[in-house]
Amino acid sequence: MPAFEYRAQDANGRNCRGLQEADSARHARQLLRERGLRLSHLGAARKKRQGASHAQSGIRLGASELALLTRQLSTLIHAGLPLDEALHAVSAQSEKRRLSQLLAAVRSRVLEGHTLAAALSAFPKAFTELFRATVAAGERSGHLGHVLEQLADYSEARQASHQKIQLALVYPLILLVASLSIVGFLLGYVVPDVVKIFINSGQPLPVLTRAMIAISDGLRSHGGLLLMVLLAACGAVRWALRQPRLKLRWHVLLLNLPLAGGVVRAMEAARFASTLAILGKSAVPLVDALEIAATVISNLAIRRRMLDVARSVREGGTLARGLERSGDIPPMMLHLIASGERAGELDSMLARAAEQQEKTLAARIALVVSLLEPIMLVLMGGIVLLIVLAILLPILGLNQWVN
Structure with missing residues (x-):
């Protein structure tokens, strides 16, 4: 057409x-x-120009866009619309041109005879492996609308979790930027003008004052160079984190940090359990679901151990035993998963474990943020105190010299 x-x-x-x-x-x-x-x-x-399909295959969808798209598709399919008409309706309702074009391309592949999962596989950056595998399972079982509804719930829950983390970090970031701006202003403009009076007086200055003057002069003289060095360092770090070996070492180090390591483990455990639950409810085989859930984990060290768990289950081991050997799943989650395996209700227990882990994660993030705020305030107060002392010490010395 x-x-x-x-x-x-x-x-x-x-x-x-x-x-x-x-x-x-x-x-x-x-x-x-x-x-x-x-x-x-x-x-x-x-x-379409040559290579346009490659451009479309590189389109990325945000969490909110994917959740809305999935919710609309599930509603229309539940209402009895054929798949191609549902895709056409969602494409027509979309206000974003790139999303409309993406859905039109998916619909054209469906009209050519491809399944929805096969059509989505042409756009791997827009639709993750988890999404495609779940859709394929829904098509095989004949309950695509129900599976899409579960996917929409999952996508919305993941988006809500990300938003909670982002909102929790907003205040510390604002405090950090404000602190750096205030310190930079004091060192760049206030300290030189005030201390200039004591330099002209000819009296010897305290060590703290001389150090503060040296830092201030360095910022004023080489501020642009320092900024360029900082940007180059950030670029070097980004490049290093793209190298698999260096990225793996960084992820291992991150897990060993006192506060951040616990938060990362809790976050990955919640993501793993919720992904495994949605795949299990969609009738994806357990071994395939484990391999897909492992790819969703962002920490490479934990991902490797979860792939080892998938191999052990493929060889006949139990899921709970494999997760216990990995050492990345909290004990309470292990008990729930083990009881779910024994009772034959693994999917519901995984969903319950994921929900519990989400609450634990929220509590840990709140603890880390509550610790970050006073630490940053104390550091900021200490730096300002040093600047004030660097100004007051020459004044006290001048008074003693006059007396």
């Missing part, structure tokens, strides 16, 4: 643009009018 590019205004007067599939230009105009749009331009969609 040909596609037509359009520009129009909606009922609220807002400008919008997108793609509309129709049998002809006249049919396209009719469909757009039925949607309440006032057309300003309609033309045949330009033919």
